[in-house]
Amino acid sequence: MDRIPILKFGHFLLVTIQVDMYDRLALNLENDLVNAVSKHEARGVLIDISAVSIVDSFMGRIIGNIATMSRIMDAETVVVGMQPAVAITLVELGLPLAGVHTALNVEKGMALLQEKIGLNAHSDAARAEEDDDDQPE
Amino acid sequence: MTMISLNKETLKIGTEQDVILFRQRLKEYATKIGMSLLNQTKLITASSELVRNILVYAKKGEVLIEVVSDRLQTGIRVTFKDQGPGIADVQKALQDGYSTGKSLGLGLPGAKRLVNFFDIQSTPGHGTTVTIIRWKR
Numbered sequence A: 001m002d003r004i005p006i007l008k009f010g011h012f013l014l015v016t017i018q019v020d021m022y023d024r025l026a027l028n029l030e031n032d033l034v035n036a037v038s039k040h041e042a043r044g045v046l047i048d049i050s051a052v053s054i055v056d057s058f059m060g061r062i063i064g065n066i067a068t069m070s071r072i073m074d075a076e077t078v079v080v081g082m083q084p085a086v087a088i089t090l091v092e093l094g095l096p097l098a099g100v101h102t103a104l105n106v107e108k109g110m111a112l113l114q115e116k117i118g119l120n121a122h123s124d125a126a127r128a129e130e131d132d133d134d135q136p137e
Numbered sequence B: 001m002t003m004i005s006l007n008k009e010t011l012k013i014g015t016e017q018d019v020i021l022f023r024q025r026l027k028e029y030a031t032k033i034g035m036s037l038l039n040q041t042k043l044i045t046a047s048s049e050l051v052r053n054i055l056v057y058a059k060k061g062e063v064l065i066e067v068v069s070d071r072l073q074t075g076i077r078v079t080f081k082d083q084g085p086g087i088a089d090v091q092k093a094l095q096d097g098y099s100t101g102k103s104l105g106l107g108l109p110g111a112k113r114l115v116n117f118f119d120i121q122s123t124p125g126h127g128t129t130v131t132i133i134r135w136k137r
């Protein structure tokens, strides 16, 4: 009852929040998501908050925590569908969700995640190549 | 400023369930007077911060929701009242980043930024009363 389902979607985890959050629910989500990232070795977390009309400092902090913990486990977090009124209110409240990627909708969020992960893989490869170039001939 | 109170309701706050109910009732009142979506979001977010302070610091209290009107405008006034420990230095508590609870210290200053009127009265050992007003537009 106090849980939001987490769907596995390839290397990504997808969470759709359908109800307004209260503290217990948000805390459970943080726990469940962090566990799921570790268990499935997920590379990305996508949180759809398009149905959420209130994000206060508690919920905002939870989203920030999820992003920070995920990053430690090598996964990126994207929050999608934030309502304009929610975004404006968060800034005025003083919690502009720094360090969390955002996208307009799930599709764009997926694309952003793919790009982030692709980009990291690419830059790793690029670095490896550069190292090779440094080798004396 | 003479202000008339048109419609009011008191709710007890002691559990997270009460908070959910309170936010729903507040939303109903705000919708009924035709408050803009952005102002509703600001009002409910500010209220969410203040009601959490009741639960965290005083454990219980009550909130009064009122539809108020002066000659120029109509809005919602919410009064948050508890008989908890009170605040020793209110000026400090209103500063961004001040927290006795190892938290972000965003609740009071953030809530203040989100509303049109903000008043706090607190007596150590006796309790705290916070009053806010958000006009319809």
Ligand SMILES: Nc1ncnc2c1ncn2[C@@H]1O[C@H](COP(=O)(O)OP(=O)(O)OP(=O)(O)O)[C@@H](O)[C@H]1O
Pocket: A057, B049, B053, B054, B057, B058, B082, B084, B085, B086, B087, B093, B094, B098, B099, B100, B101, B102, B103, B104, B105, B106, B107, B108, B109, B128
């Ligand atoms: N109702 C209250 N009763 C007693 N003390 C309070 C009450 N509300 C706030 N305070 C005191 O004022 C401080 C600042 O409150 P504020 O809501 O701004 O920050 P916080 O609750 O510490 O952190 P945050 O709200 O960001 O999680 C609190 O740390 C607490 O000491």
Ligand SMILES: [Mg+2]
Pocket: B049, B052, B053, B106, B107, B108
């Ligand atoms: Mg607080």
